[in-house]
Amino acid sequence: MPSPSFFLRSVALAAALLPGLSRAAPLTLDQALERAVQRSESARAARAGATSATEAARAAGQLPDPVLRAGVDNLPISGTDRLSSRDSMTMKRVGISQEWLSAEKRAARQAAADAMAGREAVAVQATTAEVRLQAGLAYLDAWFAGETLKLTALTEHHAREELEAARARLASATGNGQEVLALAAAQGVAEDEAAEVRQQQAAARAALERWMGAPAEELAEPAGLPPPQEQAYVASHPAVLAAQLDAELARKEAELARASRNPNWSWELSYGQRAGYPDMVSVGVSIPLVVAPARRQDRDIASRLALIEKAEAALAEATRMATGEYRALAGDAGRLAERIERYRATVAVAARQRTSAAQAAYRSNQAPLMTLFEARHAEVQAQRRLLALQRELARAQVQLALKPILEGGAR
Numbered sequence: 001m002p003s004p005s006f007f008l009r010s011v012a013l014a015a016a017l018l019p020g021l022s023r024a025a026p027l028t029l030d031q032a033l034e035r036a037v038q039r040s041e042s043a044r045a046a047r048a049g050a051t052s053a054t055e056a057a058r059a060a061g062q063l064p065d066p067v068l069r070a071g072v073d074n075l076p077i078s079g080t081d082r083l084s085s086r087d088s089m090t091m092k093r094v095g096i097s098q099e100w101l102s103a104e105k106r107a108a109r110q111a112a113a114d115a116m117a118g119r120e121a122v123a124v125q126a127t128t129a130e131v132r133l134q135a136g137l138a139y140l141d142a143w144f145a146g147e148t149l150k151l152t153a154l155t156e157h158h159a160r161e162e163l164e165a166a167r168a169r170l171a172s173a174t175g176n177g178q179e180v181l182a183l184a185a186a187q188g189v190a191e192d193e194a195a196e197v198r199q200q201q202a203a204a205r206a207a208l209e210r211w212m213g214a215p216a217e218e219l220a221e222p223a224g225l226p227p228p229q230e231q232a233y234v235a236s237h238p239a240v241l242a243a244q245l246d247a248e249l250a251r252k253e254a255e256l257a258r259a260s261r262n263p264n265w266s267w268e269l270s271y272g273q274r275a276g277y278p279d280m281v282s283v284g285v286s287i288p289l290v291v292a293p294a295r296r297q298d299r300d301i302a303s304r305l306a307l308i309e310k311a312e313a314a315l316a317e318a319t320r321m322a323t324g325e326y327r328a329l330a331g332d333a334g335r336l337a338e339r340i341e342r343y344r345a346t347v348a349v350a351a352r353q354r355t356s357a358a359q360a361a362y363r364s365n366q367a368p369l370m371t372l373f374e375a376r377h378a379e380v381q382a383q384r385r386l387l388a389l390q391r392e393l394a395r396a397q398v399q400l401a402l403k404p405i406l407e408g409g410a411r
Contacts, residue, residue, distance in 0.1 A: 025220075026218040026219055026220035027216040027217075027218065027219050027220060028220045028223075029136060029139050029220070029222045029223060030223075032135055032136070032139045032208070032211070032212060032216070033132045033135050033136055033139075033402075035135075035211075035212050035213070036131050036132065036134075036135035036211040036212060037128055037131050037132060037135075039211075039212075039213045040127075040128075040131045040211075042127050042130075042131065043124070043127050043128050043131055045127075046120075046123050046124040046126075046127040046128075047124050049120045049123060049124075050117070050120040050121050050123065050124045052120070053113075053116050053117040053119070053120040053121075054117045054120075054121075056113055056116070056117070057110070057113035057114050057116065057117040060109045060110045060112070060113030060114075061106045061107065061109055061110035061113075062106075063098070063099070063100070063101060063106070064098075064099045064101070066096050066097065066098045067096065067097045067098070068094075068095075068096055069093070069094070069095045069096065069097060069268070069270060070093065070094045070095075071092075071093050072085075072090065072091070072092055072093065073089075073090070073091045073093050073272065074087065074089040074090050074091060075090050076090065085274075085275045086275060086276070088274065088276075088277050090274065090275070091272040091273060091274045091280065092272065092273045092274075093270050093271070093272045093273075093282075094270065094271055095268055095269055095270025095271060095282070096268070096269055096270075097266055097267065097268035097269075098266065098267055098268075099264050099265075099266045100264060100265045100266065100267065101264055102259070102262070104259050105256070105259040105260065105262075105264075108252070108255050108256040108258075108259040108260075109256060111252045111255065111256075112249065112252040112253050112255075112256050114252075115245065115248050115249040115252045116249055118245055118248070119242070119245040119246065119248075119249055122238075122241050122242060122245055122405070123242070125238075125241075125405045126238035126241070126242065126405060129238060129402060129403065129404070129405050130238070131211070132402050133398070133399065133402040133403055134211065135208070135211040135212070136398045136402050137395060137398060137399075138204070138207045138208040138210070138211055139208055139219065139222060140222060140391065140394050140395055140398060141204040141207065141208070141391075142201070142204040142205050142207070142208045142216075142219060143219045143221065143222055144387060144388075144390070144391040144394070145197065145200050145201035145204040145205075146201055146219065147387055148197050148200075148201075148384060148387055148388075149194070149197045149198060149201050151380050151383055151384050151387065152190070152193050152194040152197045152380075152384075153194055154380055155190045155193065155194070155376070155377055155380045156187070156190040156191055156193075156194045158190075158373060158376045158377065158380075159183065159186050159187035159189075159190040159191075159373060159377075160187055162183050162186075162369045162370075162372065162373040163180070163183040163184055163186075163187050167180055182370050183369060183370060183373060186370075186373055186377070190377075222394060222398075224397065225397055225398060225400075225401035225402070226401065227330065227333070227397060227400035227401055228400065228401070228404060228406060230323070230326050230327070230330070232404070232406065233322065233326045233400065233403075233404050234319060234322040234323050234326060235404075236404035236405045236406050237318070237322035237325075237403065237404050237405075238403075238404070238405055239318040239321060239322060240315070240318045240319055240322050241405060242318075243311065243314045243315035243317075243318040243319075244315055246311045246314065246315070247308065247311035247312050247314075247315050249311075250304065250307045250308040250310070250311040251308055253304050253307070254301065254304035254305055254307070254308055256304075257297075257300050257301045257303075257304045258301055260297070260300070261290075261293065261297040261298075261301065262290075263287070263288035263289075263290060264288070265285060265286065265287055266285070266286040267283075267284065267285050267286075268282075268283070268284045268285075268286070269281070269282070269283055270282045325403075326400070329396050329399055329400050330400065332392075332396045333393060333396040333397055333400065336389055336392055336393040336396065337393060339389055340386065340389050340390060340393060343382075343385065343386055343389060344386060347382050347385070347386075348379075348382045348383065348386055351375075351378050351379040351381075351382040351383075352379055354375045354378060354379065355372075355375045355376055355378075355379045357375070358371050358372045358374075358375035358376075359372060359375075
């Protein structure tokens, strides 16, 4: 039978493991992006705009509603039959009229409305991609701020540790006061650096919470995102896609203006009732007369054609901008990767070796504590610089991966 001490140890072990078991898993970059899109009000507004354009497109190709007409014709206003329907010319009339649009014009209206709906649909994807990009950058800032805080805390620990050792040596008459004062000042500087980084981390976490809606207890290390090729990046850039659809919309509206050069006909059918006389039926057609097309319709067409040229120029400029943006980001990413490898192989390794040498010298009483602290501090500073380069590289990679509207990238 197990002893009481066995049960006590089991309970203690379970109590020690319970916080770890109940701790939530670290938030990943993909989860942060998904949550940001789900709660984004700008994405919701874009979706509402797309719904509005889609609903409008469904009605664009329809005929106008018919018009119900009712009235009294030839009602006397003087004489013995004043305001009476006894006169043979007086007639109560009810009828219906309909404006008629040609199939070509209705097709042009439908095409223009569909182009507007497509433009709004891409606006939804562009807004979603922008939300993902900003949330991704905020996630990187928060994660790297946390890693930087770990390094500053390490420096703070080293400073406190060396100061305690210096004070112990001073108490045993093997140290000196100048060493204690130098290490005390170094501890103050380390504490201030840690406080500054905590402030930066708080700001970064607040920025991430702005996209997430709730604070994240722990962040997972961001996984690398594969960058697209230049052609895919440019073709899927939100500005390029928007400019392409603007140009398409301008072309459809120009076609509609050409179709609208021919006026819409209207027909009317009415039934007239007379008191004591035969009833009558009237049929009519209304045809607008285009008397000055050069001053009206042709001007509208010329205006639409100018908008096509404007949209095409904007598309060319957006393509140039996206190409330059990709090359700048890809160039930065490549150069940063080279700098990271070079910095790790030279500066970081040398700083680690310097710390090892300082520790060996201190243990053999050949170097003071301040030398050991300076070596440790230099190593941590090298790691912080390496971390800063890695942050810049990660931001460039995230912009390359999340800026364009790639398949599956802007959900």
